Structures are given as C-alpha cells and as structure tokens.
Amino acid sequence: MLDAHGFTNGTRGVTEWNQWVQSKKEQLAKVMRRYGFEWEHLGTHEQYLNVIAYKKQERSKEFAAVEETVDRENGGVQHDSETDQQPG
Numbered sequence: 001m002l003d004a005h006g007f008t009n010g011t012r013g014v015t016e017w018n019q020w021v022q023s024k025k026e027q028l029a030k031v032m033r034r035y036g037f038e039w040e041h042l043g044t045h046e047q048y049l050n051v052i053a054y055k056k057q058e059r060s061k062e063f064a065a066v067e068e069t070v071d072r073e074n075g076g077v078q079h080d081s082e083t084d085q086q087p088g
Contacts, residue, residue: 029039049057 032039
C-alpha cells in the first residue's frame with residue numbers, strides 16, 4: 001500500500017512504514033519552520049509501556065507530587081508515623 005506512494009521495501013530497519021513516518025516528520029518540520037517554530041530534537045525515545053506499567057508510572061508521579069505538597073505544607077518537617085501516634 002505505501003509502495004504506491006513511493007515508499008519502497010527497504011531493509012529490516014528501514015521499512016516502508018519507517019520511511020513514511022520520516023517523510024511525515026520532515027513535512028511537519030517544514031510547516032513548523034514556515035510559522036516560526038523549531039522542532040527540538042531531544043534524541044530521546046520513550047519505551048512503549050503496557051497499560052499496567054503506564055498506570056504504575058503515573059501513580060508514582062502522582063504520589064511524588066502529593067509528597068512534595070505535604071512536605072511543603074509541613075515546612076519540610078518529616079514525621080515518623082510511630083511517634084505521631086498518640087497513646088490510648
């Protein structure tokens with residue numbers, strides 16, 4: 001299907017799909033430059049995560065944000081859960 005649009009069978013690493021994606025990225029970069037935007041290539045690629053791993057990652061971020069908020073509200077004072085419990 002993509003070969004009809006000029007994306008020919010390539011090597012194992014340069015498939016028709018990869019050629020098409022690269023072409024779309026180049027076209028997008030041209031449009032961005034026309035409107036004064038620059039595409040910042042960070043050279044990073046995030047690994048695909050399954051749903052469970054993604055949810056775990058997001059929960060970790062949420063937990064870290066909540067911890068930071070609590071620490072800020074407590075003035076940076078950390079409490080030990082055993083000493084915070086009142087007798088009785």
